[in-house]
């Protein structure tokens with residue numbers, strides 16, 4: 001039994017390496033470039049981990065910014081518009097946080113980056129939540 005369990009675990013892990021590729025989006029926000037990764041692919045209802053790497057125009061990682069993600073779904077029959085926000089926290093040059101999707105379907109994501117002086121740049125993309 002133990003051997004079977006170990007084999008199953010190895011199969012699951014190797015399958016994970018091949019198939020569970022992170023969701024990744026690369027975008028420009030003003031003169032900054034960002035790489036957004038989500039730990040679930042496809043994104044799911046409930047909590048999804050998100051990480052963002054921000055680089056300046058010469059490719060240097062930006063670690064002094066405020067990074068926020070606003071995510072929303074427009075109103076639909078039987079459902080009012082939904083708007084949420086998540087402030088990401090810097091951890092070793094990566095901004096990390098969680099998005100909590102309350103229903104499946106397409107969500108609009110706005111990534112906002114504030115740097116010294118209060119200048120905000122943003123970029124948009126959408127995520128299809130399963």
Ligand SMILES: [Cu+2]
Pocket residue numbers: 073074076079103105
């Ligand atoms: Cu909806």
